[in-house]
Amino acid sequence: MEIIVRELTAQDLSEGFLESLASLAEVRLTPPQALEVLRNRQRAGVRTYVARMQGQVVGTATLLLEQKFIHGGGLVGHIEDVAVRGEYQGRGVGSALVQHATEEARKRGCYKVILDCFEHLVPFYGRLGYRRHNFGLRIDF
Amino acid sequence: MEIIVRELTAQDLSEGFLESLASLAEVRLTPPQALEVLRNRQRAGVRTYVARMQGQVVGTATLLLEQKFIHGGGLVGHIEDVAVRGEYQGRGVGSALVQHATEEARKRGCYKVILDCFEHLVPFYGRLGYRRHNFGLRIDF
Numbered sequence: 198m199e200i201i202v203r204e205l206t207a208q209d210l211s212e213g214f215l216e217s218l219a220s221l222a223e224v225r226l227t228p229p230q231a232l233e234v235l236r237n238r239q240r241a242g243v244r245t246y247v248a249r250m251q252g253q254v255v256g257t258a259t260l261l262l263e264q265k266f267i268h269g270g271g272l273v274g275h276i277e278d279v280a281v282r283g284e285y286q287g288r289g290v291g292s293a294l295v296q297h298a299t300e301e302a303r304k305r306g307c308y309k310v311i312l313d314c315f316e317h318l319v320p321f322y323g324r325l326g327y328r329r330h331n332f333g334l335r336i337d338f
Numbered sequence: 339m340e341i342i343v344r345e346l347t348a349q350d351l352s353e354g355f356l357e358s359l360a361s362l363a364e365v366r367l368t369p370p371q372a373l374e375v376l377r378n379r380q381r382a383g384v385r386t387y388v389a390r391m392q393g394q395v396v397g398t399a400t401l402l403l404e405q406k407f408i409h410g411g412g413l414v415g416h417i418e419d420v421a422v423r424g425e426y427q428g429r430g431v432g433s434a435l436v437q438h439a440t441e442e443a444r445k446r447g448c449y450k451v452i453l454d455c456f457e458h459l460v461p462f463y464g465r466l467g468y469r470r471h472n473f474g475l476r477i478d479f
Contacts, residue, residue, distance in 0.1 A: 225410035234411045241383050269366035270375045303479050311476045327475040334468040335452045338444050
């Protein structure tokens with residue numbers, strides 16, 4: 198089954214995008230609310246990708262580009278929110294999304310891409326070229 | 339000695355800001371080039387903070403705000419590039435910067451703040467309320 202990965206469009210919002218994200222965390226957005234979020238993210242230069250199969254969205258990943266002062270003003274890519282709908286997991290959708298986002302970061306001139314993940318996903322990202330580097334910490338409000 | 343933490347201004351660029359960052363990684367930017375990077379970052383909504391002591395910049399930290407589709411379109415803060423000039427380390431400058439950035443994230447409505455660090459800095463961030471959550475991975479180009 199062919200997997201097509203491309204940038205998120207408004208139409209995707211009601212064709213499985215929100216259901217794909219729900220495999221990651223609660224979403225609580227209607228498609229019109231999600232459209233407003235999409236516009237905000239586009240203004241901030243955040244890229245959202247979708248994977249489509251069989252006429253619907255089955256997964257998503259985000260690439261956030263950050264221009265640093267260090268490394269001569271170089272760009273760093275942050276991969277965020279990689280999610281695949283439960284029934285489509287194990288078919289290469291996540292790999293296709295991460296490879297696409299990584300390649301987009303490389304084409305835009307990033308000197309590295311970073312991401313955070315849980316222990317059990319380290320081998321998955323390892324197969325895509327990602328290596329353990331440090332620790333992810335958080336504080337909740 | 340009083341530590342003042344506030345947003346980075348153009349003037350700071352030639353008053354120790356680049357030297358502070360150099361404790362983290364090579365910078366390779368002149369103040370005019372750094373000003374262009376600052377403008378790009380401001381357009382993308384990235385906040386850069388500086389700590390000043392004795393009339394100069396002695397440290398910096400960055401807060402990047404990301405609007406998610408998950409959690410009802412909630413905001414996540416990313417703390418990046420916390421750096422203190424070598425001779426000012428161990429005087430509470432880093433803590434003041436991270437506390438300020440964390441408080442700014444809270445005030446702007448973030449539901450969490452995340453950051454990546456090396457093992458030996460986990461206790462430092464732990465004292466500021468940050469807990470281990472996952473692993474930081476990277477790929478270099």
